[in-house]
Amino acid sequence: xxxxxxxxxxxxxxxxxxxxxxxxxxxxxxxxxxxxxxxxxxxxxxxxxxxxxxxxxxxxxxxxxxxxxxxxxxxxxxxxxxxxxxxxxxxxxxxxxxxxxxxxxxxxxxxxxxxxxxxxxxxxxxxxxxxxxxxxxxxxxxxxxxxxxxxxxxxxxxxxxxxxxxxxxxxxxxxxxxxxxxxxxxxxxxxxxxxxxxxxxxxxxxxxxxxxxxxxxxxxxxxxxxxxxxxxxxxxxxxxxxxxxxxxxxxxxxxxxxxxxxxxxxxxxxxxxxxxxxxxxxxxxxxxxxxxxxxxxxxxxxxxxxxxxxxxxxxxxxxxxxxxxxxxxxxxxxxxxxxxxxxxxxxxxxxxxxxxxxxxxxxxxxxxxxxxxxxxxxxxxxxxxxxxxxxxxxxxxxxxxxxxxxxxxxxxxxxxxxxxxxxxxxxxxxxxxxxxxxxxxxxxxxxxxxxxxxxxxxxxxxxxxxxxxxxxxxxxxxxxxxxxxxxxxxxxxxxxxxxxxxxxxxxxxxxxxxxxxxxxxxxxxxxxxxxxxxxxxxxxxxxxxxxxxxxxxxxxxxxxxxxxxxxxxxxxxxxxxxxxxxxxxxxxxxxxxxxxxxxxxxxxxxxxxxxxxxxxxxxxxxxxxxxxxxxxxxxxxxxxxxxxxxxxxxxxxxxxxxxxxxxxxxxxxxxxxxxxxxxxxxxxxxxxxxxxxxxxxxxxxxxxxxxxxxxxxxxxxxxxxxxxxxxxxxxxxxxxxxxxxxxxxxxxxxxxxxxxxxxxxxxxxxxxxxxxxxxxxxxxxxxxxxxxxxxxxxxxxxxxxxxxxxxxxxxxxxxxxxxxxxxxxxxxxxxxxxxxxxxxxxxxxxxxxxxxxxxxxxxxxxxxxxxxxxxxxxxxxxxxxxxxxxxxxxxxxxxxxxxxxxxxxxxxxxxxxxxx
RNA sequence: CCUACCGUAGCUCAAGAGUAGAGUGUUCGACUGAUAAUCGAGAGGUUGAGGGUGCGAAUCCUUCCGGUAGGACCA
Numbered sequence: 008x009x010x011x012x013x014x015x016x017x018x019x020x021x022x023x024x025x026x027x028x029x030x031x032x033x034x035x036x037x038x039x040x041x042x043x044x045x046x047x048x049x050x051x052x053x054x055x056x057x058x059x060x061x062x063x064x065x066x067x068x069x070x071x072x073x074x075x076x077x078x079x080x081x082x083x084x085x086x087x088x089x090x091x092x093x094x095x096x097x098x099x100x101x102x103x104x105x106x107x108x109x110x111x112x113x114x115x116x117x118x119x120x121x122x123x124x125x126x127x128x129x130x131x132x133x134x135x136x137x138x139x140x141x142x143x144x145x146x147x148x149x150x151x152x153x154x155x156x157x158x159x160x161x162x163x164x165x166x167x168x169x170x171x172x173x174x175x176x177x178x179x180x181x182x183x184x185x186x187x188x189x190x191x192x193x194x195x196x197x198x199x200x201x202x203x204x205x206x207x208x209x210x211x212x213x214x215x216x217x218x219x220x221x222x223x224x225x226x227x228x229x230x231x232x233x234x235x236x237x238x239x240x241x242x243x244x245x246x247x248x249x250x251x252x253x254x255x256x257x258x259x260x261x262x263x264x265x266x267x268x269x270x271x272x273x274x275x276x277x278x279x280x281x282x283x284x285x286x287x288x289x290x291x292x293x294x295x296x297x298x299x300x301x302x303x304x305x306x307x308x309x310x311x312x313x314x315x316x317x318x319x320x321x322x323x324x325x326x327x328x329x330x331x332x333x334x335x336x337x338x339x340x341x342x343x344x345x346x347x348x349x350x351x352x353x354x355x356x357x358x359x360x361x362x363x364x365x366x367x368x369x370x371x372x373x374x375x376x377x378x379x380x381x382x383x384x385x386x387x388x389x390x391x392x393x394x395x396x397x398x399x400x401x402x403x404x405x406x407x408x409x410x411x412x413x414x415x416x417x418x419x420x421x422x423x424x425x426x427x428x429x430x431x432x433x434x435x436x437x438x439x440x441x442x443x444x445x446x447x448x449x450x451x452x453x454x455x456x457x458x459x460x461x462x463x464x465x466x467x468x469x470x471x472x473x474x475x476x477x478x479x480x481x482x483x484x485x486x487x488x489x490x491x492x493x494x495x496x497x498x499x500x501x502x503x504x505x506x507x508x509x510x511x512x513x514x515x516x517x518x519x520x521x522x523x524x525x526x527x528x529x530x531x532x533x534x535x536x537x538x539x540x541x542x543x544x545x546x547x548x549x550x551x552x553x554x555x556x557x558x559x560x561x562x563x564x565x566x567x568x569x570x571x572x573x574x575x576x577x578x579x580x581x582x583x584x585x586x587x588x589x590x591x592x593x594x595x596x597x598x599x600x601x602x603x604x605x606x607x608x609x610x611x612x613x614x615x616x617x618x619x620x621x622x623x624x625x626x627x628x629x630x631x632x633x634x635x636x637x638x639x640x641x642x643x644x645x646x647x648x649x650x651x652x653x654x655x656x657x658x659x660x661x662x663x664x665x666x667x668x669x670x671x672x673x674x675x676x677x678x679x680x681x682x683x684x685x686x687x688x689x690x691x692x693x694x695x696x697x698x699x700x701x702x703x704x705x706x707x708x709x710x711x712x713x714x715x716x717x718x719x720x721x722x723x724x725x726x727x728x729x730x731x732x733x734x735x736x737x738x739x740x741x742x743x744x745x746x747x748x749x750x751x752x753x754x755x756x757x758x759x760x761x762x763x764x765x766x767x768x769x770x771x772x773x774x775x776x777x778x779x780x781x782x783x784x785x786x787x788x789x790x791x792x793x794x795x796x797x798x799x800x801x802x803x804x805x806x807x808x809x810x811x812x813x814x815x816x817x818x819x820x821x822x823x824x825x826x827x828x829x830x831x832x833x834x835x836x837x838x839x840x841x842x843x844x845x846x847x848x849x850x851x852x853x854x855x856x857x858x859x860x861x862x863x864x865x866x867x868x869x870x871x872x873x874x875x876x877x878x879x880x881x882x883x884x885x886x887x888x889x890x891x892x893x894x895x896x897x898x899x900x901x902x903x904x905x906x907x908x909x910x911x912x913x914x915x916x917x918x919x920x921x922x923x
Numbered sequence: 924c925c926u927a928c929c930g931u932a933g934c935u936c937a938a939g940a941g942u943a944g945a946g947u948g949u950u951c952g953a954c955u956g957a958u959a960a961u962c963g964a965g966a967g968g969u970u971g972a973g974g975g976u977g978c979g980a981a982u983c984c985u986u987c988c989g990g991u992a993g994g995a996c997c998a
Contacts, residue, residue, distance in 0.1 A: 018956065021956065023956055023957090024956085024957060026957095030957080030958085030959080030960065031959070197998085211998095213997095213998090218997095243997065243998080244997095244998075331996075333924090333996065334996080334997085345998090346998070347998090407997090409996080409997050409998080410996095410997070410998085411997075411998060412997090412998055420998090421998075422998085423998065451928080453927055453928065453993095456926085456927070456993090457927085457992090457993060457994095460926095460993075460994070461993090461994090464994090569992075569993090572993085573993095599991090599992085600992095602991090641935075641936085641946095642935090643935090643936080645928085646928075646929070646991080646992095647929095647990095647991065647992085649935085653934080654934075654935070656947095657934075657935065657946085657947055657948085658935090658947090660946080660947060660948090661946065661947080663960085664946090667957065667960065667961085668957095670957070670960095671957045671960090671961090674957070675957090719936080720937090723936075723937070723945075723946080726945080726946065727937095727945065727946080730945085730946075731945085734957090734961075734962090735961095735962070735963095738957080738961090739961080739962070742956080742957090746956060747956095826963080826964090829963095830952095830963075830964065833952085833953080833963090834952090834964095839953075839954095840953080840954085841953090841962095841963085901956090
């Protein structure tokens with residue numbers, strides 16, 4: 008027999024690892040099949056039922072409804088997977104975790120698309136098409152969320168378009184009315200002429216634009232300075248000048264009056280300009296002071312009237328604290344119909360109100376200048392500047408770069424415009440809301456300041472929209488009345504009528520039908536507005552949490568992206584404070600946006616142009632949902648989340664590590680039956696006890712990290728454990744006994760017992776993240792129910808100490824010491840394998856490794872993976888030298904130990920062979 | 924302009940007063956009994972910059988620079 012044949016024949020006598028669990032994930036193929044299994048066996052319901060049976064406490068994460076348009080992109084996927092990580096980990100921590108997903112269905116974005124496709128539709132038809140559109144995307148998104156392994160009640164999600172949900176929205180409105188929080192008023196709102204509706208603060212996005220700012224002269228005609236000087240205002244919106252009714256100055260600022268000369272034009276004028284800005288004014292307009300300047304206190308100017316530059320009326324000088332000396336002239340153009348500060352100032356000073364602009368943004372007759380009527384305001388800046396120039400009222404102009412609000416849908420600039428709108432009085436709610444904010448846990452902590460800031464300063468909430476695809480504003484105008492009857496009882500009746508039929512009734516029937524149904528006099532008209540969609544989603548704590556028996560309010564957790572501080576968190580808070588005087592949540596967690604690798608915002612269109620996929624489907628179809636889930640777990644959700652395919656791929660490698668670690672454990676357990684073969688802690692060897700101690704730490708760390716939603720820490724801890732402790736050490740060191748010991752030797756069984764515990768613990772700890780892979784491994788381990796029904800492992804008390812860990816630390820020290828010498832020897836070709844090394848350690852007398860070596864001779868040898876070692880006394884530092892061993896290599900186990908002269912095998916292998 | 928958070932190896936991130944560590948990538952090597960796997964080694968960091976307090980600072984304080992987000996201004 009040749010040596011080679013020897014080796015071959017002995018291979019058959021080994022217990023090599025064996026498993027059907029595939030090394031390659033093939034996730035794209037396997038996950039859908041597993042998913043089908045989960046759904047056909049009602050896994051979600053089973054988990055809930057199991058926790059219920061165990062009388063588990065509830066943990067409620069209330070799902071924020073994504074908008075039902077568009078595919079699921081990485082940002083949405085991040086949000087849903089984070090939620091699922093929370094739910095799966097809470098469930099494994101022993102809670103009952105009902106998860107009712109929802110969708111936000113009404114609103115401008117959908118109506119916009121529908122209307123764009125075909126114009127001139129009846130409202131009822133717009134609504135039919137909008138609903139079809141929403142439902143189509145709900146299905147698309149639901150499919151994606153399920154594919155990502157997110158478990159929940161997908162067959163019964165909440166939809167804000169559901170009749171019973173709509174009815175609850177109207178009931179919330181009725182409650183607001185009852186509490187006297189709703190009023191109608193004509194004051195300036197942010198108006199999108201592109202979408203022809205008022206907008207809420209959260210529907211506005213800012214863009215940098217270049218405008219022309221102008222300086223305009225208003226000659227004083229009454230007061231101390233009548234005929235003697237002109238006020239000069241500065242504005243970036245010349246189109247608001249026709250609505251000018253006042254000029255505001257700061258009461259405590261000092262203004263200078265005197266002669267200003269424009270040298271080039273040869274013009275001399277008498278102006279009143281705030282002291283601090285005279286220089287800037289000169290630089291921008293060319294008008295420099297050319298004589299003595301008289302100081303005037305702002306407050307003394309009040310009440311004077313100035314001539315409007317091109318209209319036959321005067322503009323009153325008023326006082327206002329908001330005037331600054333940053334830009335302009337210290338005199339602020341006031342158009343009460345076109346700005347909120349302006350509006351308030353106008354109210355306080357009885358200026359009246361002008362808003363000569365229609366829904367489309369065109370001037371109405373009221374504008375007072377014939378050639379402007381019908382002109383669009385944003386095409387009127389130049390004509391107005393020309394008019395001003397013609398009247399010699401234009402003092403100067405400059406280009407001005409600033410951020411200007413735009414409609415989030417139509418992308419057109421927003422104008423402030425006054426039309427009758429409905430509002431919620433925020434002042435009545437503010438104090439309670441602010442108090443509640445401090446009772447809520449905000450994660451990360453600075454979320455508290457963010458929402459506190461917005462609630463503190465937000466103006467009254469404009470809740471009416473001049474749109475069709477939404478819940479109608481349930482308000483009526485009695486015959487002959489200008490003002491609406493805002494009536495809670497009527498609203499409740501509307502709610503009851505729509506409970507089954509839905510609010511389509513509002514659009515399908517006419518005023519007469521409704522008047523009759525509600526017992527109102529003939530000639531009653533309905534309000535044609537719809538409610539702001541933030542009322543829809545903000546009412547979910549009533550329409551969902553109060554309605555579902557398994558949920559309850561306040562929820563334990565709301566979890567959305569940071570933009571919801573202004574959006575859903577706030578609308579929910581306000582409505583909840585109005586309805587129940589308390590916040591609807593105990594904890595609010597926010598995550599950052601998914602941004603491009605170079606930290607630029609991912610807009611879908613820009614990413615597509617650059618050929619960078621951002622659709623979740625692209626990634627789960629190419630890499631698998633578990634890779635995506637692992638990526639989510641590895642990410643720092645508190646800040647912006649940089650994303651790109653390269654970054655994404657980095658998590659594929661750790662995935663393989665997890666998978667292979669589970670696989671080798673499984674493979675080493677192929678002939679192990681815990682019920683029959685497990686041994687007690689006393690039988691375990693040093694490395695077994697060490698890995699059990701490590702496992703206890705890992706369990707504690709992971710469970711604490713899950714508790715704190717620090718998934719990345721779970722990821723790091725487990726990755727480290729698999730890569731370093733298991734793969735590089737434990738599995739490597741125990742190979743010899745696993746493969747070469749007699750199958751049921753105590754030593755081998757002890758290690759199998761350990762591996763069994765490690766496997767079961769590891770697979771459970773990773774299950775919330777690798778939802779599919781963990782379940783697959785669990786199945787291969789012989790379980791016929793899902794891993795997701797399990798709970799997290801408990802640390803084992805027997806291994807709570809650190810005795811084994813301390814011993815292993817010493818051995819690791821020696822191993823590192825030996826490694827250096829071995830590497831040198833291998834390099835100089837003294838021998839090739841570390842197993843051929845004989846190591847001579849030189850240790851000081853008090854070296855802590857000495858007792859370890861003395862107490863665990865054979866195990867130390869195994870751990871060091873060398874042929875033999877000796878210890879000699881060292882005077883200085885510990886060291887190691889190495890030479891080739893004089894032992895023969897056992898052909899069966901390939902270790903270099905003393906071998907039998909007759910069989911050529913080492914003692915252990917000899918025993919195994921002769922007894923088999 | 925104000926406020927908050929952040930800035931550590933090519934990349935993604937750990938350590939939160941006591942010799943800067945992982946993963947990934949990269950280079951080299953071993954094994955062929957975890958094999959489209961596994962093991963070992965190397966290279967790679969004056970921890971954004973400067974100053975301060977400590978015996979000692981990535982860590983605490985301060986100024987600046989850069990990034991991001993809110994807010995202010997504007998509307």
